[in-house]
Amino acid sequence: MITYVDASNKARRTPGVIPVHGSEGFEGMRKAGNLTAQALDILTEYVEPGVPTAKLDQIAYEFARDNGAVPATIFYKGYRHSLCTSINHVVCHGIPDERPLRDGDIVNIDLTLVVDGWHGDSSRMYAVGEISRKAERLIEVTYDCLEAGIAAARPGNTTGDIGAAIQGLAEAERMSVVRDFVGHGLGKLFHDEPNILHFGTPGTGVPLKPGMIFTIEPMINLGRPHVKILSDGWTAVTRDRTLSAQCEHSIGITETGCEIFTGSPGGLFNPLASRTKA
Secondary structure (H helix, E strand, O other): OOEEEHHHHHHOOOOOOOOOHHHHHHHHHEEEEEEHHHHHHHHHHHHOOEEHHHHHHHHHHHHHHOOEEOOOOOOOHHOOOOEEEEEEOEEOOOOOOOOOOOOOOEEEEEEEEEOOOOOEEEEEEOOOOOOHHHHHHHHHHHHHHHHHHHHHHOOEEHHHHHHHHHHHHHHHHHHHEOOOEEEOOOOOOEEEEEEEEEEEEOOOOOEEOOOEEEEEEEEOOOOOOOOOOEEOOOOEEOOOOEEEEOOEEEEEOOOEEEEEEEOOOOOOOOHHHHHOOO
């Protein structure tokens, strides 16, 4: 059974209980989402061959500190970094370290900044130097999948409509959708109801209503969808070692569609589109 409640009366995640936010929630998410997007914009100039992901993590931390924000992942279930940096066949939750990025790498950078208690959660892909055509195509399809999911996020549709739109597009390109990780509700809580599957059947799942806030964050693989978790307990990689890509926005359902909270102020969310403009 699904219940919709006023988000101001919900202090913890409860299965099947969907928080509905008002204007205060949307304004809080705009501020948090915008600051997160600013940080990811700034990182664009530092993602290049020879730069270790630990440096990117430090830059993100200092940006958050200087702007009165806190990275949500620091000490979250023991995690110690501001970013997740997932390179090539790493699907998600890659841990920043001192190994330098190499020409031809693709890297997903995932950041959540907490501003006045609200969580702005976003990730995007970065190309390191010159990347292969297959890597470019994977990124293109992943961004198309996110756009398809967002287009389906409107009142009267369901979470299944979002997943079906993403799955249909990815599989039409002979790529696969990761099943092990999903989008999620958020707001004052980092992870809340509902789960947003990136695959599914139209008309199934949770009905979408104005005031719902959640992430859409498809993870698309060039090969099969299966993943495994490395011994560090965090890093998820493709089992067949093929490339993986992900992009993520935080959105809120409105009366007529949805609002994206984490749009790039500099128009840098899609790295391939940004390169074309340049």
